[in-house]
Amino acid sequence: MHLLVIGAAGMxxxxxxxxxxxSGRLGDRxxxxxxxxxxxxxxxxxxxxxxxxGLALDISDPRAARQLVAxxxxxxxxxxxxxxxxxxxxFDKGYRINLDGTxxxxxxxxxxxxxxxxxxxxxxxSSVAAFxxxxxxxxxxxxxxxPLTSYGTQKVIGELxxxxxxxxxxxxxxxxxxxxxxxxxxxxxxxxxxxxxxILREPLAGKPAxxxxxxxxxxxxxxxxxxxxxLIHAATMDTGPVGHRRALNMPGVSATVADQIEALRxxxxxxxxxxxxxxxxxxxxxxxxxxPRGFAPDRAxxxxxxxESSFDEIIRIHIEDEMAGEIRV
Amino acid sequence: MHLLVIGAAGMxxxxxxxxxxxSGRLGDRxxxxxxxxxxxxxxxxxxxxxxxxGLALDISDPRAARQLVAxxxxxxxxxxxxxxxxxxxxFDKGYRINLDGTxxxxxxxxxxxxxxxxxxxxxxxSSVAAFxxxxxxxxxxxxxxxPLTSYGTQKVIGELxxxxxxxxxxxxxxxxxxxxxxxxxxxxxxxxxxxxxxILREPLAGKPAxxxxxxxxxxxxxxxxxxxxxLIHAATMDTGPVGHRRALNMPGVSATVADQIEALRxxxxxxxxxxxxxxxxxxxxxxxxxxPRGFAPDRAxxxxxxxESSFDEIIRIHIEDEMAGEIRV
Numbered sequence: 001m002h003l004l005v006i007g008a009a010g011m012x013x014x015x016x017x018x019x020x021x022x023s024g025r026l027g028d029r030x031x032x033x034x035x036x037x038x039x040x041x042x043x044x045x046x047x048x049x050x051x052x053x054g055l056a057l058d059i060s061d062p063r064a065a066r067q068l069v070a071x072x073x074x075x076x077x078x079x080x081x082x083x084x085x086x087x088x089x090x091f092d093k094g095y096r097i098n099l100d101g102t103x104x105x106x107x108x109x110x111x112x113x114x115x116x117x118x119x120x121x122x123x124x125x126s127s128v129a130a131f132x133x134x135x136x137x138x139x140x141x142x143x144x145x146x147p148l149t150s151y152g153t154q155k156v157i158g159e160l161x162x163x164x165x166x167x168x169x170x171x172x173x174x175x176x177x178x179x180x181x182x183x184x185x186x187x188x189x190x191x192x193x194x195x196x197x198x199i200l201r202e203p204l205a206g207k208p209a210x211x212x213x214x215x216x217x218x219x220x221x222x223x224x225x226x227x228x229x230x231l232i233h234a235a236t237m238d239t240g241p242v243g244h245r246r247a248l249n250m251p252g253v254s255a256t257v258a259d260q261i262e263a264l265r266x267x268x269x270x271x272x273x274x275x276x277x278x279x280x281x282x283x284x285x286x287x288x289x290x291x292p293r294g295f296a297p298d299r300a301x302x303x304x305x306x307x308e309s310s311f312d313e314i315i316r317i318h319i320e321d322e323m324a325g326e327i328r329v
Numbered sequence: 330m331h332l333l334v335i336g337a338a339g340m341x342x343x344x345x346x347x348x349x350x351x352s353g354r355l356g357d358r359x360x361x362x363x364x365x366x367x368x369x370x371x372x373x374x375x376x377x378x379x380x381x382x383g384l385a386l387d388i389s390d391p392r393a394a395r396q397l398v399a400x401x402x403x404x405x406x407x408x409x410x411x412x413x414x415x416x417x418x419x420f421d422k423g424y425r426i427n428l429d430g431t432x433x434x435x436x437x438x439x440x441x442x443x444x445x446x447x448x449x450x451x452x453x454x455s456s457v458a459a460f461x462x463x464x465x466x467x468x469x470x471x472x473x474x475x476p477l478t479s480y481g482t483q484k485v486i487g488e489l490x491x492x493x494x495x496x497x498x499x500x501x502x503x504x505x506x507x508x509x510x511x512x513x514x515x516x517x518x519x520x521x522x523x524x525x526x527x528i529l530r531e532p533l534a535g536k537p538a539x540x541x542x543x544x545x546x547x548x549x550x551x552x553x554x555x556x557x558x559x560l561i562h563a564a565t566m567d568t569g570p571v572g573h574r575r576a577l578n579m580p581g582v583s584a585t586v587a588d589q590i591e592a593l594r595x596x597x598x599x600x601x602x603x604x605x606x607x608x609x610x611x612x613x614x615x616x617x618x619x620x621p622r623g624f625a626p627d628r629a630x631x632x633x634x635x636x637e638s639s640f641d642e643i644i645r646i647h648i649e650d651e652m653a654g655e656i657r658v
Contacts, residue, residue: 144471146574153493157486164482245475
């Protein structure tokens with residue numbers, strides 16, 4: 001089978017491709033061909049023996065979308081996006097990439113579908129940014145999407161398009177609303193959500209970290225490994241039982257910052273916790289207070305999606321996958 | 330003040346303009362200028378003494394949107410749409426008018442806003458087609474929008490854009506989800522919802538009508554007069570208390586077909602009811618069964634929107650406004 005990943009050079013894209021190439025399969029089908037696209041040319045993962053192409057392109061150009069689907073991939077995983085902060089700063093760029101780019105992709109598939117019945121599985125990564133305050137402690141599967149960022153708006157519009165195009169038979173779409181991914185590997189970044197990972201990742205490596213919000217802040221998390229699992233499941237599951245509502249809240253762990261810190265203490269000791277410096281930042285607190293605190297993702301669980309069940313597990317996965325099993329504090 | 334109405338030649342647009350011209354005001358402001366646009370050139374209502382222009386244009390052309398807002402209207406009421414059935418039959422046309430047309434309008438306003446701080450009130454007519462089965466008997470203000478038509482999808486996307494553009498300060502938007510308008514004046518039409526009006530309008534005029542669904546079917550209704558009231562209120566209300574969630578379920582009357590028929594009997598007698606012929610149509614029943622049956626529109630009521638409180642009132646309004654007070658059965 002032929003797999004197309006758009007946004008293949010990002011953190012989740014690279015982890016997804018490592019998993020696919022390690023097994024050589026997606027679900028129970030052999031992957032014989034990979035097309036990888038991003039704004040920079042993605043690397044072809046080492047060890048892949050099939051046909052592979054890496055493409056650098058701008059998905060806001062309709063020709064790029066036509067080029068991507070011309071090879072009629074069986075599965076399309078669309079991860080490409082301008083992230084939340086940048087979409088807020090650059091209105092035009094956010095709408096051009098996140099809305100127009102997604103619509104061009106869906107329309108390119110539709111045109112092939114209308115020609116010859118082409119009908120790939122399409123997986124679209126959405127986000128808990130689909131929701132905005134006020135929200136209940138546990139958001140259920142029938143709660144309204146009321147985004148408070150342009151990024152969240154663009155993601156919800158992508159979900160709506162995916163559901164309409166799926167209903168009309170142009171493709172078989174699944175949109176998954178990813179929790180905040182924790183622990184993000186790599187360097188600290190400027191994202192408002194960065195501290196959720198930073199207060200764990202940095203101390204585990206013996207480095208100091210800044211906590212800009214109170215310990216009582218609650219949020220919804222899943223590991224990068226869980227995110228890859230969501231994408232593979234969405235790409236391979238039987239969509240028959242899903243019905244018309246194709247945008248699903250993913251499972252995760254609802255935890256306060258205090259819960260995160262206590263899990264860090266259990267795994268890496270007081271010395272690690274002592275590396276966290278409290279430095280309140282009202283602007284970050286303002287942003288974070290509008291975010292979801294937890295979900296009751298009943299539909300996703302019933303459809304076979306799974307995530308971690310504790311923050312200890314999330315930390316252990318980071319130590320296994322990113323630190324070769326070794327804490328450095 | 331300068332009022333722009335897009336979709337001014339439609340039934341609701343004409344009734345809105347009659348009301349505005351009759352009083353010469355919108356809320357407590359004198360209307361000194363009218364710009365009326367539609368796909369056909371709208372008539373300027375008789376008796377308007379201010380400056381007025383009627384424009385025939387295609388709102389899917391970005392130049393049309395720029396032309397419409399160049400005169401910097403204070404209030405813009407956007408009613409133009411390809412209706413549900415046609416948007417389902419002609420995918421490209423529905424998206425071109427209902428999505429691209431709305432986005433071009435919003436972007437044309439945004440460009441002026443970015444230039445000089447222009448910030449009009451924008452009222453967008455959305456629809457209960459924003460919702461799709463399964464739905465509870467009473468849809469509350471936090472229920473998810475899961476449309477089951479391309480029209481409904483396009484309306485929800487318009488709401489999302491309106492909310493994001495409002496949040497960013499480009500304009501001051503309100504989206505109102507209109508109930509099914511009953512009794513629609515005029516000739517019977519092919520819309521799946523047409524019978525809700527037909528089974529009352531035709532017998533009141535001494536003509537036969539066909540009922541294609543069981544008497545137990547429940548739906549959400551408001552009169553054309555109520556719809557005009559919603560638009561005027563949305564155009565003139567203080568939006569301060571509304572917050573970021575600018576798409577509101579409008580009040581209405583939840584009634585079964587049996588309730589409608591009994592109201593007809595009370596007002597026009599058995600002779601009128603006898604003109605209704607039952608002719609079950611499974612395809613219409615299938616469509617109607619996915620529609621909302623009722624709402625708990627608490628936010629709209631608290632914000633001062635109001636509709637009829639019984640079906641008798643809905644019928645009496647039709648007799649007053651469309652039949653010069655006289656039943657003809």
